[in-house]
Amino acid sequence: MTKNIKEFIVLLVKVALYSLLFTVFFVVFATKNIGLAHLSRTMVITMMTFVIVGVLMLIVYGNFRIGEEKSKPIIYSTMLAVLITDVITYLQLMIMNTNPSNNVYFQIEHVDLFLIVFMIQFALIVVFAYLGNHIYFKLFKPMKTVIIYDEDEESLHKVKHMISRYKLQYELIGVVDSYDDLAFEIIQDCDFVVLLDMDANRRDLFAEFCYEFNIDFTFESSMASIIAMSGHHVVIDDKPMVDVSLNGLSIEQKIFKRLMDLVVSVVGLVVLSPFLLITAILIKADDGGRIFFLQERYTQNGRIFKVIKFRTMKENVANYSATADDDRITKAGAFLRKTRIDELPQLINVLLGDMSLVGPRPEMLENVHKYEGELPEFRYRLKVKAGVTGVAQIEGKYNTSPMDKLLLDMVYIENFSVWNDMRLILRTLIVVFKKDSTEGFDEKEGK
Secondary structure, three states, X not given: OOHHHHHHHHHHHHHHHHHHHHHHHHHHHHOOOHHHHOOOHHHHHHHHHHHHHHHHHHHHHOOOOEOOEOHHHHHHHHXXXXXXXXXXXXXXXXXXXXXXXXXXXXXXOOHHHHHHHHHHHHHHHHHHHHXXXXXXXXXXXXXXXXXXXXXXXXXXXXXXXXXXXXXXXXEEEEEEEOOOOOHHHHHOOOOEEEEOOOOHHHHHHHHHHHHHOOOEEEEOOOHHHHHHHOOEEEEEOOEEEEEOOOOOOOHHHHHHHHHHHHHHHHHHHHHHHHHHHHHHHHHHHHHOOOOEEEEEEEOHHHOEEEEEEEOOEOOOOOOOOOEOOOOOEOHHHHHHHHXXXXXXXXXXXXXXXXXXXXXXXXXXXXXXXHHHHHOHHHHHHHHOOEEEEOHHHHHOOOOOOHHHHHHHHHHHHOOOOHXXXXXXXXXXXXXXXXXXXXXXXXXXXOO
């Protein structure tokens, strides 16, 4: 079976799932909405809404990435994409039903149908996620993988651990020093190459070799590579160049970002106010202590502000980064930290202008001083405002290393776009399903 045929079969699995999700929504709602039972303006507009929003949400949450991720992350991300699509399409349908011959005033109805639709869709997503991965790994054998490294034993250990967790995707057949005379001969017989931190010229040699022999490869990010990739290709006279602009956000981007911060923070605080009140009552009922926790943090250009969070730890205890099985965390606090509800009061910081919705995580002052002592480049994160959410919060863990946090944040800073901000805000919902998103450090030192 050729690669094209295998990929076509995988495509059919995705198309089958998307078609069923679409069909379930319209068949169920057509039982109570005559406008969906026959060709009409309501049917056309509702279908267009479902398709357009659905495509956008799949772009945000991933296009049902069977073969690339484990089944549970696929289920969570697709579930969120479909839920948002259903909600928006459902509200649009309720608006279409507001007319003289149906509902004179806007009203929410047939909620039972909405729940039935989503339950059926959720079941379909679960079945197709496990079935899709099963089919994929029956068709595709694990990629024969070689790691090329250069003295960095820590990175080598991390990558080997990662590959060991994805045995259906990767089969590690070799670990080779970048200066080994047989390195190029070894990788010629593999499907995938991992290039760890090494001299840029040496890495280029491996990249060109992989390109020549059609071998897929990935390489470890560095500060220089992230900055360089943020540029765009230009031709000066007849010479191809990469132009990198370091002027930061344009005036239009700054204005739009601040407007989005103001609108979302105000709407969020108003809509969530009953929920915030309930949370405050639970914290107070737990141990009778203060509801909020205020702590000095760094934001743009090194300015210090007081971050506002729901209190999750006991009062009058030592202040340092949370550790695994931390006995300072209250019962209510454990739930708040796991679900990230403790972060919601930071919308007040956004409203006040101390933070933005999206940006680098505001670190504790002592952590920043320590990290900068070991890694001076850590201060680059302060080129923009601290954020309630961001790449490091979504893709990383609470105990992600300072260097990796910096690189994740630099990816955001050097590739800023309004669309990316909106995408990251939506993707923040995935953090709730990540068990390691609030995983504490192993020791008090934060290592």
